[in-house]
Amino acid sequence: MARKQNRRKASPAAAILTVLVLAALFVWRMLGSPEDGKTQITLPNGELHVWFLDVGQADSSLLVCDGQAMLIDGGNVDDASYVVASLEHYGVTSLDYVINTHCDEDHVGGLAGVLAKFPAEHVWSSTAEYGTKAFSNFVKYANEQGRAIEIPSPGDTFTLGEADLILTIQNLLKRCMV
Secondary structure, eight states: OOOOOOOOOOOHHHHHHHHHHHHHHHHHHHHOOTTTOOOOOOOOTTOEEEEEOOOTTSOOEEEEETTEEEEEOOOOGGGHHHHHHHHHHTTOSSEEEEEEOOOSHHHHTTHHHHHHHSOEEEEEESOSOOSSHHHHHHHHHHHHTTOOEEOOOTTOEEEETTEEEEOOOTTHHHHTOO
16 A cells, blocks of 8 residues: 655745745855955945954954954953954954953953954053963063053043044953052
């Protein structure tokens, strides 16, 4: 006796969803991902773009405006290659500001790897001395570029392209005090 096969007809919603997923994969492949390091994104002038890089429970943010770039924190030491790949993906070739908000490894750890790869105009931190290897490596790579650690004050203003930025984090100066 022949078995009857139950064939369900695919719903239109399932077909549309399949097409959307395939289209998304195609776009993702064309644009690349931070891990592949192949594609760079071109950003329009006059706009401030902010990316929060996925470094797990650590912190790392990239701000770009008019071709100028600022990196705030670099995640853990193990996150350095991901942060570098992300910067390359977003078209960063140099950094105008590298900012270490405080000296815990989950903020300063990946910055040494970033400074080993990208030239920086300004390197900011709340202190120039701190007793950890991660912070010492951060200072080492800043110094190799001829950059001293700058310690900004709350209320300092600076520009990133057309964006005017004001340093308002007052506890920045208290977090790493030795």
